[in-house]
Amino acid sequence: MAPRTPARERILAAAARRFYADGIAATGIDAVIGEAGVAKMSLYNNFDGKSALVEAYIDVRHREWMDLHRLRAATATTPRDRVLAVFDAYLDHAKGDYERGFRGCGLLNAAGELTADDPARAAVLRHKTEVQALLRAALREMTDDARAEALTEHMAFLLEGSMSLAGLERTEDRIVHARALAEGLVDAL
Template identity: 65%
Template sequence: MVPSTRRRPARERLLAAASARFYADGIAATGVDTITAEAGVAKMSLYNNFPSKAHLVDAYLDARHAEWLALYRDRVAAAGDDPRARVLAVFDAYLDHADAFYPDGFRGCGLLNAAGELPAGDPGRATIRAQKEEVEAIVAAHLRDLLPDDVPRAAALAEHLAFLLEGSTSRAGLEGDDRRIRHARAIAVDLLDAR
C-alpha cells in the first residue's frame, strides 16, 4: 500500500507541488497559493519550510538536478567500465528524463526553462550554470578515459556533446517528445566512432 501524500512531511509535499507546477506552468505563473493548495498545507507551512518563494525555487533547481543525477548514476552503473558506453549513459539519462511521466506533457529541461524566467544576475542562474557545467565535466571525464592520449580532443568533443545534449533537449521540449534527444544520441555515436 502506498502511503498517502498527506502523510509525507509538509516540506516534501510543498517541494513536490512546486516542482510539478513550476515545470508545467513556469515559475512566474505559479503563485504560493497554488503550491500550498496542491500540497494541502497552510501558507504558513510554506514559509516555515522555505523563507521565500526564491528559496523554494532554489530547492526546486537542486531537486531537478538531483533527479537527473540519480538517472545518470543508474545508467552509468549499467555501462560498466566502457568509457564509450559511459558517455552514452549521459544521453540515456537525458532520454530517461524526457520519457518520465509528466501529467501536463514534456516541456524540455526544467533547469533551462527556469533559467529563461530568472533575471540576469539571479543566483538561480548561477546554480543552473554550475549544474550544466557539471554535466559537461561528467562527459569530459568519460572522454578523457576514452581518449587518454588526446586530452585536447576529449575536451573539444565534450563541449560539442554538451551543446548537442542541451540543444536537443530544448528542441525536444518544444516538440513534446524525445525524438530530438534520440537523434542527438545517434549523432554522438557517430562522433565517438569517428574519433
C-alpha cells in the first residue's frame, strides 16, 4: 500500500483546483476539505485560515510557473531564446489540464478577487515582477538598458494582455500571437 499524501499537500492541491476552477470567493473551506478528504481540524493545523491558504496557493502557483519556465530556459541557448522561453512557459500553462478548462492566469484571477492591501495580492505582484526581471535580463544582453527597459514593459503588456484574453476566450491563440509579436520585436534588435 502506498503511503498517503500528507494532509497539507492534499489541502493545497484541492485548494488549487477549486480556486482556479471556481474562484477564491466562491470556494469555501468545506469544499476544500471535502475534496482533500481531510477533517476541518487538519486544515487549521496547517493554515491559520482561508487567507493563509490563499497565500500558500499563490506561492504554489508561482513555483509551478517557475518550474515551467525552468524547463523552457534549460534549452534556451541565446538571449532571444530566453525571452521566448517566458512566452513558451505561459503557453505551457495555458495548455494545462484544468477541470473546467483554461481560465487565464490563476495568479491574476486570484489578484482580481483580493483587496488592494491583501498580502496574497502583493505576492502576485512579486511573481509578475520576477517574470519581468527574466525578460529584462535577457533583453539587456541584446540592447542598451533603456531599450531593454522599454521592451520589458512592452513584452509584459503582451504577456498579461494575451493571457487575459486567452482566458476569456478559453484558447491559447492569443498567447501564440503575442509570442510571434515578441519574436518580431526581438529579431528587430
